[in-house]
Amino acid sequence: MAVASITVSETPLVLYTLRRADDALILGHRLSEWCGHAPILEEDMALANMALDLLGQARELYSYAAEVEGKGNDEDKLAYLRDVRQYRNLLLLEQPNGDFARTMVRQLFYSAFADLYWRAMMKSSDATLAAIAAKSEKESDYHLRHSSEWIVRLGDGTEESHARAQTAVDDLWAFTGEMFEVDAGERALFNAGIAVDPAGLRSQWLDTVSGVVGEATLVLPSNDWMQQGGRDGRHSEHLGHLLSELQSMQRTFPGVAW
Amino acid sequence: MAVASITVSETPLVLYTLRRADDALILGHRLSEWCGHAPILEEDMALANMALDLLGQARELYSYAAEVEGKGNDEDKLAYLRDVRQYRNLLLLEQPNGDFARTMVRQLFYSAFADLYWRAMMKSSDATLAAIAAKSEKESDYHLRHSSEWIVRLGDGTEESHARAQTAVDDLWAFTGEMFEVDAGERALFNAGIAVDPAGLRSQWLDTVSGVVGEATLVLPSNDWMQQGGRDGRHSEHLGHLLSELQSMQRTFPGVAW
């Protein structure tokens, strides 16, 4: 009987790195689904750009997680041979693209966080994470600007685009709280100066997002209930379908090089 | 290195049976995608009924193919461990569901054929195929009636439903020719009284389909170009995606019982 999925020794640093790698891969994968289907060619370019940035981040983070783990895993094993319950990405990032407004709202919510997060992580005592952060921060800054510009255009565009953008904000809002949650393992990494506490980024994140949403003549929901589970592998039903596609080749042809 | 896909010793009878099994599985799978999403609850029931009939046919046909082949394969190995180039179904049947009109036109085109085909196959000199035919003919008869009734309702319903039904007819027409094509291996089976030549069913099929389409105030396209390839595993791009979903569990967890 062949082995199905790999096991990962999830020490705090491995798990921490893996969670960020999964974030980048899953959002990058979602963005790549637009390729060839965007509303204008310039957006085909821009969405692919953002997807490529995120795939690049994912590859570095997976490689580092594999290195820290030291059990012979590598970027591809970590990406292609873990099942849905082993994935640790934020629920926000696995949500389907929906229409262009939904894709851009997802991007705004995440990039506004990622930009602050990576900037803070540039001071990590872990040199590899600090280096990844420096590159990722520049990329997130562009993603944030790009998605902000679109949210303003859509929100303050036509009646239809306004309604679509507002629906997207309402539907995705409950997934934003998870970005600021941490567990005990992560807390230990803050104390070691390796990681940063995202709770400290929340008010600045809210300022950024409120600013964009306000300029877009949209409103943030008043419902404060926030959904969680992604960090522990309790995902929505969407991720399993994404993975069955993402992993189909590696699952069908196990153990060969491509 | 684990084995990816099985190999099948495609003697004429194995291949012949496998092609019909793939037809039933792929169409059944497509119909099952509607489950929970149909326009009315009665159609959720009806589409699931048809899907179940087809899954049942697929299981009997795969089991028989495996028995004739005699190499230790079984219905699940044949369904879950062949890749896209090994699948032999008609291109018509792998086409995405699209809207309800497209699903029903696909069903009409195929059932009008299947009903005639299975009726003729009831006289097969192969007792197993004759028995499968007897059951399948009854089922196809219902599928034909059900889809015919819907095509008439949609074609002769509203302007919108008429336009959607006509588009579906136009788009799927080029896939109907493949039902009547045969290769040398199949021809040998006709001569042995095991199989029937579908070419002989074509004019009756056209009568049935023309009658329904005419009553629906729709028209058949005048373009006579017909697309082929499914019987030799040259599929559309849609089948690969269908299989990555259909096979995901067996590919992820090879060799275990469920």
Next chain:
Amino acid sequence: AAHAAAFQARIDAEERIEPNDWMPAAYRKTLTRQISQHAHSEIVGMLPEGNWITRAPSLRRKAALLAKVQDECGHGLYLYAAAETLGASREELVDQMLAGKAKYSSIFNYPTLTWADIGVIGWLVDGAAIMNQIPLCRCSYGPYARAMIRVCKEESFHQRQGYEIMLTLARGSDEQKAMAQDALNRWWWPVLMMFGPPDQVSQHSDTSTKWKIKRFSNDELRQKFVDATVPQAQYLGLTIPDPGLKQNPATGHWEYSAIDWEEFKQVLAGNGPCNRDRMAARRKAHDDGAWVREAAQAYAEKRKRRQVAQAAE
């Protein structure tokens, strides 16, 4: 008042109330709400299991799962028909649900993440549903009672199928066993919540009991379910995720830890993992199907006009 007394006397005598019989407005309203919520639950309940039809790991399981989900749709149809005998139309009831004004069972707001969830849903969710529904086969309202008899028969078939999926996993590879345990861990507490709030805080129960719509309290049914389920889990070799679970040597009952009713309230209020997805899926099916329903109606009207015209010739 004479009507009311006669009505209650019939109830007390275990007679069945039928659609054309006199009944109190509150009885009608309570039953309409309960039956339609039950119908909505069957329909929304198609979605979590439907999520695995295209990925079922064998053809036999695929066919069984599809047939099961189809049965649920059938249950929805009988139940809407039963509600219609009380004067509410299916369309109106469905519209209430799609508008978010009518509830369905909160259990369907949890996601099916692995194949083992299909086993657990059959084993525990259907098991709990049966526990709730068996007493309803003796409900005072005839059409509902008769619908429940048919539903219960099919549900116990589903429950056995679900248990058999679990058995296969529990006797399978290490990964399969882990998958089964994980699914049990995620579903156990939500399933216990299916029996509703604890008796001290439960609404509706008083009149429902008087009218013999409800025959057992939430906590009684929940206890019955736990007592039936613990030995099944033991046989499977799975651990119920409740470290406080223990058998009371005096009563023989399995006592379980406190339930997190805050989660229940949140899910009920719309804040569950899949509430948005479920409603979105049902609304999309409804909206995408509008042109089909319109076409069917337009055709039926045309046909009628033609028949009238022909008859007039």
Next chain:
Amino acid sequence: AAHAAAFQARIDAEERIEPNDWMPAAYRKTLTRQISQHAHSEIVGMLPEGNWITRAPSLRRKAALLAKVQDECGHGLYLYAAAETLGASREELVDQMLAGKAKYSSIFNYPTLTWADIGVIGWLVDGAAIMNQIPLCRCSYGPYARAMIRVCKEESFHQRQGYEIMLTLARGSDEQKAMAQDALNRWWWPVLMMFGPPDQVSQHSDTSTKWKIKRFSNDELRQKFVDATVPQAQYLGLTIPDPGLKQNPATGHWEYSAIDWEEFKQVLAGNGPCNRDRMAARRKAHDDGAWVREAAQAYAEKRKRRQVAQAAE
């Protein structure tokens, strides 16, 4: 007439014609058609490869494929910009394509069935495109020539990537080798057709040659391609699916069997395996994106009005 003579003299002297220069109407028309068809091909060409982005078998390949498809989109953009210098708007050109009135390369009407098709497209389809496009870098029309220089540079990078995918497969497992051979079998003849009809029946070539838009005949380029490709296939250990293929000892050229031009004509006429799917995908992207384009325009107009209003204060 004096204009025409001076124009031809500049062409003959290998001077570049620039957008504001005088040019014959037929030259403008020919170039607009050719450049826009080329642009459409880049955009439709995103689809067959795009079909594998979500399923690429390693993260490195996934990133490379996505970057490649993005490059194709970029090529489409430069080429539309080059066509716009001739007075046609991108919108108008795209509308022609979506209406089925403008062509794109028929090769993109074949499906990508396995991962090896991604290798073959890079190796052969891009290889054939480069063969066609290198002479265009010296095309008489400046903006087109400059666009082609950039395109060719990127295409040869893609071509090497594709060959490297093939090499990995050819040195891989038996299944991978079979996958590579199968892809070659399916793509070989359609790729040879990319050079267009044989010289005896080719249209447009006379004036295009005179105007130095076209510098080699279809058959010349096809032969050059076959000669370059046969040794590459040999190195991979793959068999070109042409039993008649043989090297002419006198000329050194690899002679190939007759091409099935009937298939070419059918695909060109809309009867290829993916014509309908490709057009449907592009139309859907266009239609689904309409509200986004409208919103962007509405916002730009609002903003302009606000700036005018502010300036007036």
